[in-house]
Amino acid sequence: MTTESNPDDIPSPELSHDKDLLPDDFDGDAREHELSSKLLLTQQALTTIANLKSDQIKPGNNQLISVKPRALLLTLLAIALTLLSLFLDISWLGVLSTVITLILSIIILFPWWQNIIKAWFSPQDRTILIASAGLLVGLVGLYKFAGLGDRLQVWASKINWDASGTLAEWFGALGQIFIAIIAVYVAWRQYVISKDLTIQQNLLTVQQNVITQQQTIDSYFQGVSDLVLDEEGLLEDWPQERAIAEGRTAAIFSSVDASGKAKILRFLSRSKLLSPLQRDRRLGRAILNGNGGYAEDRVDGVRVIDxxxxxxxxxxxxxxxxxxxxxxxxxxxxxxxxxxxxxxxxxxxxxxxxxxxxxxxxxxxxxxxxxxxxxxxxxxxxxxxxxxxxxxxxxxxxxxxxxxxxxxxxxxxxxxxxxxxxxxxxxxxxxxxxxxxxx
Structure with missing residues (x-):
């Protein structure tokens, strides 16, 4: 008799056939515990995937509304009675069924309305809405029950409305002035914001110029070094190479600021490219001074860059x-x-x-x-x-x-x-x- 395999079961890992391994008394329990743990994790994963798929299928983020069948049945019965009372023109039955229908409908729809309010209005918005409604109702109650309405009517009856036309014109003029002030304030705020943005843009431009200048100076350093040094790193400057080095220096001085000029001068000076160096009269090469540097000759020496x-x-x-x-x-x-x-x-x-x-x-x-x-x-x-x-x-x-x-x-x-x-x-x-x- 063969048993059908359960698709929910996970196949156990293959057992090792190594003869050197001895059986363990707790091997079966360990495997069962491992299988049960894996099965539990698999079920949890499948549940999570199902929930994600259901969330993807359902539009929005609305929660399901659970309603008991009894409430639905009562609501349908109340609707039927309401329609019947309308058809038969029975007043007392119509009033009773209508009230019951409204109450049951409100009870069923209340969770849905609650979700809509939570989704569309934040706690702060709900607070402001309720406070605004309370303020409006309070003003209406003050007007109705505190006698404020009667006082306003008495005061309005004493006003000379012909003379108050001028006052209305004054208020209109003041309103136009207030609107003009608001327009000036808005324009001023736009100017301040535009000025701040311009300052930030200028700072970014300055930073970009500094980066570009430093890249240019680094390229100059590398170019001059490659020009006046041989493969062994010794000074090997010939007349044409010196002329090109001076031309590069003159060109870069015209395109960098004070800080860039100072960097170039420090580089050239510490590299002995601005000092008059003693030369071999036949080969024109700089002569070492015997102390690990180049000998200087202030009278007849030749500078790499003049x-x-x-x-x-x-x-x-x-x-x-x-x-x-x-x-x-x-x-x-x-x-x-x-x-x-x-x-x-x-x-x-x-x-x-x-x-x-x-x-x-x-x-x-x-x-x-x-x-x-x-x-x-x-x-x-x-x-x-x-x-x-x-x-x-x-x-x-x-x-x-x-x-x-x-x-x-x-x-x-x-x-x-x-x-x-x-x-x-x-x-x-x-x-x-x-x-x-x-x-």
């Missing part, structure tokens, strides 16, 4: 230019306000009409040699880095107002070669120091 007039009139204000080699650069009318120029090399730099207000000049180099022999650069005379002649910066008409940590030697040099306009801006004054510039 700044020249790239920074003339440039804005470098409030940026970090520490240890930057700006020697022999043309900084005419440059804005260096608030710059950190600690240990910067400004020898033979043209600072004519430059603004150094509030800059930090701690340890800045303005000349080589001794203060007594130092003098600004000359177009016709070569510099003497031993004595200091013609190695100094051109500081005529430069503004040194409120500069910080200015060394005594730098102050004396600026007073000596700055001219009358520069001397009036130097902290500590220039009393007792000769104006050798004669202007």
């Amino acid at each position: 700044l020249g007039v790239m920074l003339a009139g440039a804005d470098l204000s409030h940026n970090d230019l520490r240890w930057t080699d700006l020697s022999e650069a043309n900084l005419v009318r440059a804005n260096l306000q608030g710059c950190d120029l600690v240990k910067a090399n400004l020898s033979r730099t043209i600072l004519y009409d430059a603004d150094l207000t509030g800059a930090d000049l701690n340890g800045v180099r303005l000349f080589y040699g001794s203060l007594e022999n130092a003098s600004p650069r000359s177009r016709s005379e070569p510099p003497n880095y031993q004595t200091g002649e013609y190695t100094g910066a051109v500081v005529e008409n430069a503004d040194f107002t409120q500069v910080q940590r200015m060394a005594e030697s730098a102050r004396c040099y600026c007073c000596t070669w700055g001219g009358e306009k520069t001397r009036t801006t130097i902290p500590g004054g220039c009393e007792g120091i000769i104006n050798r510039l004669g202007k």
